Amino acid sequence: MSEQFRLLQSLIPAIAKVPDLHSALDLVLHRVCEVTHWDYGEAWLPTPNSHSLTCSQAWSGDPSKLQSFRHIRETLTFSPNIGLPGRVWRSKQPEWIDQTKPNRIDPDAEFTLLSATDQPQEFQAGGAIPILLDDRVLTVLTFFTRHSHPGDRQWMEWVSAIAMQLGLVMERQQLTEQLHQQQEFNQNLVETHGGFFVAIDPQGKTRMMNPRLLETLGYTLDEVRGTDFVTKFIRDVDRKPFAKLIKTREEKSELKSPTVHQTGVLTKEGQELWVEWRSQQVFKKSGELDFLFAIGRDQNEHCLTHQETARLASFPLLTPNPIVEIDLAGRVRYLNPEAMRLLPELLDSEAEHPFLAEMPSMIRLMQQQSSLRREVKIGEIVYEQVLHYVPEIECIRIYALDITDRKRAEELLLFNAFYDRLTGLANRALFMDRLQQAGRRAQPSQGENRDSPSYRFAVVLLNLNRFKVVNESLGNHLGDQVLQEFGQRLQNCLRPTDTVARLGGDEFAILLEGIQGVCDAIQVADAIEQTLTLPFNLEGRDVFMTTSIGIALNTNRDRQVLSAENILRNANTAMHRARSQGKPGYAIFDNQMLSPTVDRLQLETDMRRAIERQEFQVHYQPIVSLLTHQITGFEALLRWQHPQRGLVFPAEFIPIAEETGLIIPMGWWILREACRQLSIWQQQFQSPQPLTMNVNLSCKQFTQPDLLAQIDQILEETNIAVGSLKLEITESVVIDNPELVKDLLLELKKRQIHLCIDDFGTGYSSLSRLHNFPISTLKIDRSFISRIGALGENSEIVQAIITLARTMSMDVVAEGIELLEQVSPLVALQCHYGQGFLFSKPVDSDGAIKLLRGKSVQLERQISRSVSVKNEVKNSVSIENDIR
Template sequence: MASKYNGDILIVDDTPNNLRFLSTTLTEQGYKVRSVMEGAMALTVAQAAQPDLILLDIMMPNIDGYEVCQHLKANAKTRDIPVIFLSALDEVLDKVKAFSVGGVDYITKPFQLEEVLARIQTHLSLRAAQKEIHQLNSELEQRVRQRTSQLEHEIAERLQAQEKLLHVALHDVLTGLPNRAWFMKSLEQMLKQVKQQPNHCFAVLFLDCDRFQSINDSLGHLVGDQLLVSISRRIELCLRPGATFCRLGGDEFTILLKNIEGLADATQIAKDIHRELATPFQLGEYQVFTNVSIGIVLGSESYEQPEHILRDADTAMYRAKANGKACYQVFEPTMHQRAFTSLQLETDLRKALVRDEFITHYQPIISLTTNQIVGFEALARWVHPEQGLIPPGKFIPIAEETGLIMAIDLCIMRQACRQLLVWQDEGLVAQSLTMSVNLSVKHFMSFDLLEQIDNILQETGIQGQNLRLEITESDIMGNAEFASKIIEQLQNRHIQLSIDDFGTGYSSLSYLHRLPIDRLKIDRSFVMRIGEHGENTEIIRAIVALANSLGLGTTAEGVETPEQLAQIKALNCEFGQGYLFSKPLDAEATRKVLEHG
């Protein structure tokens, strides 16, 4: 039962499950909740009931959320009601449009309950503060008219109360940093100053924590909150006096650098931040590695609105994340077109999952002792209805950023397991042959991974020992404690695990020897440079020796020439994979390879 009344909220969403979940949750938190499923009714209810806050879905039939918000802001009775947009759309252009039509905040689906509650409370606090200030001012005016003897004392008390209310409304509760409202006001003032002093130079840095969602999902929100506080304290050490450092929300931060000499000052701050965050965070019993991707915009008088600067900094940040994370990117005008192209590709990706446009290609894994096929790696391929076969390097990074990679992982795993069962039933492969499937770190750290795998094994009839999961070295070592628990449960199901791209990331041997891993895959970058001169020979020899000491198998990726094959055999590598044996093939072409032995 709700302990008290906290405010009146109107929820507008055409998805019944979303309405039911939000209505139930917010009612339990003490809010009075009204809910409608379409825009026209939302306008009627808002005008009649005048709620304290509106949660508004963007994608709705007839009238979308943007148009509903425009109508609300045009009506004198509803224009002051804060609107928080809810949407599965997560691109910069969508966020900019949401703020341009009058929204005060933007929450991406699937949303985290804690984030929704925190943002609701922030904006209700701000609205309450504004009402309180208005009431206080009205009372002061009345007291002035009475000319009482206690007027000066009361004025001081009321001003102090106003200051406290504004501080609460303009600061983040968790970190104590200024919030989005404060930052946008500061940026607006900076733009006015630049208009008056064109030679004045400033910069905006947009920071997004790398792998934060995985850490939050795997270790819990309490640890996630501790990490955000620790990150903010370290970043503060890198800033010069006068810089404005804010938390926008979630794991996003912004920095406004004033009175700088030029771009070099901003990039140096970014480098200092990356160096400061490189040391692992010790959060209770957990040691966590993380850093930030940074987008940088150099301010100029050409900008008219603070939202445009934030949009460009956000765009540059996404480019930095795509370039490998833990790096920075300076905004360039051409990024607008890239952002639009990326948005279109994301839209097509979502359609592709619905239309079953993903297929699986299979690359053989060869025993270097018997020269026989002992397994296949299942690789995702996207057959676009208009563009044809789209290379993985073009769509996998966007799928990772948007979380669509999890659905793609399951799609490929399901296809590969079904195909393996067909080949087993037809006698084309041995019962011991394994199917290797790549797994995104987002999926590996998800709470329902084991349940999803169990469902696929049961649905396809494949045994656990025939499935091998591949995840990159840095993804495992970045959260080794949680990874070890998942891997042990996979081992209980007799599912094998390979560390992919071994040697390219960072390794912790103290963790590596404790994890029940079956195989190390030597990255193709080492194999490609073996050559006739034997480059990288010692690195591969060390990896093989390490694997042997830990009782692990080794697979060399990217074997393309007889010389490379001879070298890896001489180094006692057990398995090989690459174009020398076969390129990745679709199911029918792979069948022909199996039929001809």
């Protein structure tokens, strides 16, 4: 069994046995550090007001090396989102920091704090894991290590996978602890209470007296049981109020607090005792009055002996848990009311009962120890017994707690830790454990050829194509139905020895063990595809699904044995290759598949470093008035000057930036840089109509909560002319989130920021839908402009766009103008602005200044010459038509 299994199986029951939360946290920290070989672990607990995190007393580490460091940590507190514990507390997601990674953009301040201690620890890596219960953070576990290992993140994922289960166990441990504390409190209260007690049934008959009261009155229990309590023991002047209390029948929902009154009590010898009584009515579960319970204190004697206190504690009639007393011979001496109700068979002293199983041997042990715990099962009920030896009265007192729900919860925790709730299949944790076990079986033994393992297995990784469409269009409940049925179909294609798991979403994995070769895996892939020829019936609607399948063996072309992580990575690479083929099917992993992946990973790494090294540049392409032939503004375009590859264009790196989220800091940088440059130009080239700047705003930027705050800050820093900033967005940003977007666009309009729809015509929107938004400019995609001929042919779509845009008071910019012949038709169609290589390619800031200083005249001459030629062609055509 793997270390992960041993860790989980040992933690859950172990936590349930520790006495308090501190011990539970201490146990978790020591077990995790022991297995992962991390050097230091600590726990952070939210304060009662949840304003900050404080350091728990529990920690793990070498005291001889870390004591000084520990003292400093104990003085710290973290607010939400401050420091590593604070961030994890806020996000409720685990986080791992590795200082050895060279591509870190923002090193975490946590390590700065660590290095500033009296004894620098030189930790290389660390992380934090939230322990959750019902979306509430119980505690944040933090770990640090001096030596970073590749498997650290996998350990983080593993511990995170059991974090919710640990939270449930800790919560139940806390509840059990509180229950035990309450029980001990009640017991101590009864044991230290010096007085009498009596139970009287609804008819006023004496049901029971404690020995202290019997001794004081001079009777035996047989003499008083069944007698009328009021007439026999209460003096005449006090009988009426006491009898009224017994006859009153209050409903359970209207229970009052215990009644306090004083009466004179008559002994057998006729003496009067002045007793203060506290009485309470006790009801059955059916709602009927069971008896009146009264506790009395002799006003002439307040001190009871220790034996009498212990005897009083042996009769807690009001506890909701069974309590049983047995003598040292194993005979039952007392059952409290709850024990009588649940375990009436114990009254038969001759019959053996599982509640008292192995009790003789337990008694000998109890005489040597103060208390013991054990579990017994009676039918479907599981009890936890707390056995306490009371030497003063020479008996064993057994407190029983029904822990059936807790035991079921523990079983459910184990199931949830290794199985998928939706499909019942193995989850990622169990799949990786079995994959690692298969890898160990494949390792050649001593003397075998290490390059040719005799045990072969394969991983088949697959997901459903277009599952997101089904989920979003038909609803999550039908999407879940597809996943459940697909999981069942996969099981039907496999042998009993194979493992099928749901890794998450619509991604499934299959482990085929003991195969002869790749042909066996191909047969399974063919069988899976065959099962998908049948539709999924979703509430009377037939839906067909396809899948992309990746296959990877446990050896590569060089017959080298691969690790479990590498096999799963290879299968994932093959699956993506199968998906990229554009049709359902499978792909078998080959080493050549890694080249594009490695190149993409290298490009992502270089891009992160490029941000730090300031390798990105802004180029500017002019936007020209087709009527005045003057430059009215520029569009800011991002370029990457790679130290090895040279100039890298956006098409290569923008998709990766979008996927990784780097597009957000890059987008804000280009907006700030473009506005800064525009401010300089507006001061250099002053005119009644200031230069404008178009800047692209990505979809991810548009959904950021601080969008308006970021833009306001940039405008304040750069001080550009009001109304000179134009933000370009795509049609999909507006159409996909109309309600959210409309409010943001209105806020931008209030700031006199113009909004442009970029590449209009390539999406699925229409001008009628865009009319509901404050859009000021449409930029017609270059694919439409390129179709306009020398005589204005193929311009119908462009004409329609321009006509509708002008009707809605929108400006139009034609993108991608590369030929002089395209200018005159656009002017004739009343398109007033253009942009393209005919005027200028995107240039750096120095090139843009040259354009502003002189090239506008050259543009005017080129355009005028083009218009003149165009008019001559039109006139010749007109004359020829007249002759005809």
